[in-house]
Amino acid sequence: MSSTTSRHVDDLSVVKSVSLASALVREIERLILTGELEPGSRINEIHLANRFGTSRGPIREATRSLEAKGLVEVVRNRGVFVRRLSTEEAVEIYDVRSALFGQAGRLLAEHMTDEILARLTGFITDMDKLAESGEFDAYYPVNLAFHSFIVDSAGNKTLAAEYRRFVDKLHLFRARSLVQGGGLAVSNREHREMVDALASGDGERAFITHWRHVDRAKKRLLASIDPPPRRLSS
Amino acid sequence: MSSTTSRHVDDLSVVKSVSLASALVREIERLILTGELEPGSRINEIHLANRFGTSRGPIREATRSLEAKGLVEVVRNRGVFVRRLSTEEAVEIYDVRSALFGQAGRLLAEHMTDEILARLTGFITDMDKLAESGEFDAYYPVNLAFHSFIVDSAGNKTLAAEYRRFVDKLHLFRARSLVQGGGLAVSNREHREMVDALASGDGERAFITHWRHVDRAKKRLLASIDPPPRRLSS
DNA sequence: GATACGCCGATTGTTGACAGTATCATGCGT
DNA sequence: ACGCATGATACTGTCAACAATCGGCGTATC
Numbered sequence: 001m002s003s004t005t006s007r008h009v010d011d012l013s014v015v016k017s018v019s020l021a022s023a024l025v026r027e028i029e030r031l032i033l034t035g036e037l038e039p040g041s042r043i044n045e046i047h048l049a050n051r052f053g054t055s056r057g058p059i060r061e062a063t064r065s066l067e068a069k070g071l072v073e074v075v076r077n078r079g080v081f082v083r084r085l086s087t088e089e090a091v092e093i094y095d096v097r098s099a100l101f102g103q104a105g106r107l108l109a110e111h112m113t114d115e116i117l118a119r120l121t122g123f124i125t126d127m128d129k130l131a132e133s134g135e136f137d138a139y140y141p142v143n144l145a146f147h148s149f150i151v152d153s154a155g156n157k158t159l160a161a162e163y164r165r166f167v168d169k170l171h172l173f174r175a176r177s178l179v180q181g182g183g184l185a186v187s188n189r190e191h192r193e194m195v196d197a198l199a200s201g202d203g204e205r206a207f208i209t210h211w212r213h214v215d216r217a218k219k220r221l222l223a224s225i226d227p228p229p230r231r232l233s234s
Numbered sequence: 235m236s237s238t239t240s241r242h243v244d245d246l247s248v249v250k251s252v253s254l255a256s257a258l259v260r261e262i263e264r265l266i267l268t269g270e271l272e273p274g275s276r277i278n279e280i281h282l283a284n285r286f287g288t289s290r291g292p293i294r295e296a297t298r299s300l301e302a303k304g305l306v307e308v309v310r311n312r313g314v315f316v317r318r319l320s321t322e323e324a325v326e327i328y329d330v331r332s333a334l335f336g337q338a339g340r341l342l343a344e345h346m347t348d349e350i351l352a353r354l355t356g357f358i359t360d361m362d363k364l365a366e367s368g369e370f371d372a373y374y375p376v377n378l379a380f381h382s383f384i385v386d387s388a389g390n391k392t393l394a395a396e397y398r399r400f401v402d403k404l405h406l407f408r409a410r411s412l413v414q415g416g417g418l419a420v421s422n423r424e425h426r427e428m429v430d431a432l433a434s435g436d437g438e439r440a441f442i443t444h445w446r447h448v449d450r451a452k453k454r455l456l457a458s459i460d461p462p463p464r465r466l467s468s
Numbered sequence: 469g470a471t472a473c474g475c476c477g478a479t480t481g482t483t484g485a486c487a488g489t490a491t492c493a494t495g496c497g498t
Numbered sequence: 499a500c501g502c503a504t505g506a507t508a509c510t511g512t513c514a515a516c517a518a519t520c521g522g523c524g525t526a527t528c
Contacts, residue, residue: 019481288513292513471528480520491507492505
């Protein structure tokens, strides 16, 4: 038996309680989301099979799963390719995400507790500190955790899973670095509005603030990618 | 214009342009959604393979796809089971659906055309007639088409695909007959409100009406399934 | 009579092999 | 030199066989 430290070695001999294909889904997903498999690149079944020490069967099952999740694209007789998101698709996803996140805000507002409120304000003060001292690299993961916490606390597992799926999918966008940016202090001002709305217990107000938060992120992305018709060179 | 009068015989020898597994996904999906494979029942790989004249490989790929879509559940060494939706899950899906449908309304309101408006009012007058004459069986498909048309016209393919997926998933709910019901005339009054909002071009107003339409359907479902604590028998 | 144990059939998990197809390189003709 | 036909090659699509596992049933024991 391998002494399995949880270092991510390409070895999944440990798992026997879960199907090999399921484990492969997670592993390949990780390869994609970490960028090891770049968007647009082709996935070679044999290479992956050798890498993970299995045959092609489970690999194929895993890729079909990832296809349904929208992370890869399967072309007959050509192979499977890591999905590459166009700007249009990224914008579409933002619109789906804002709808889901808004709904999460609405649901959460309707059954807030003091503990949840405390956690939320905790996130915000943390982010305020990091924003002031300009520690961008530290700000981003807290920001992510803040959003995740809201969605997870909303009490709708289906909604949470879908939201997470779309956030993951956005990693396939070519300029995903732009997604992360967008004004720390500005962003945190919106966070305060969101938490205030949640604390008030007003579902409608919570929806609006949460929806708008994501919608503004979409607009920032659009502005930075598709600069408003201004004479560029020429 | 679908001139494809595809009689559904269990034969997919025609298809060669698309992978066998993809075709199987559609076929099995159909079996599930038509109820031929009942929620909770187990899917036997060999039986399906014989039925479609293939080996188990493609069947397995297809079921993994369906698992990611949420239509079936795979238990290791036990087999795949058609998902059975609990009341809680059905409610969760309604909340996701209302969020997506509301967003579709918002998006559609922001780029309405006369043609779209004409189509929408057409649906409504059709449904009015059917509701008056009490032709329930004919009302339901038109109602479905009306909702699909809105979502498809919103101009967000991702949103449309997701919405459709959740509507399909609701078919796995044990009492899906209840989902369809819920007052014809009442429903159509809400439809009018929706179309009025769309015609006004007010995205916010369109969102509210569309969201509320689904949310009310959820409430009707809850009311009919979880009857207010009243002494039942005993 | 009830419970624990062990065998057996059925079904899934996984594998290696074979067939078909798209891509790429080579060589020929113009 | 360029374009096109042709063959080699690598990869995917599909299949049938082997191994592992689970649930049910009968039996034995207390």
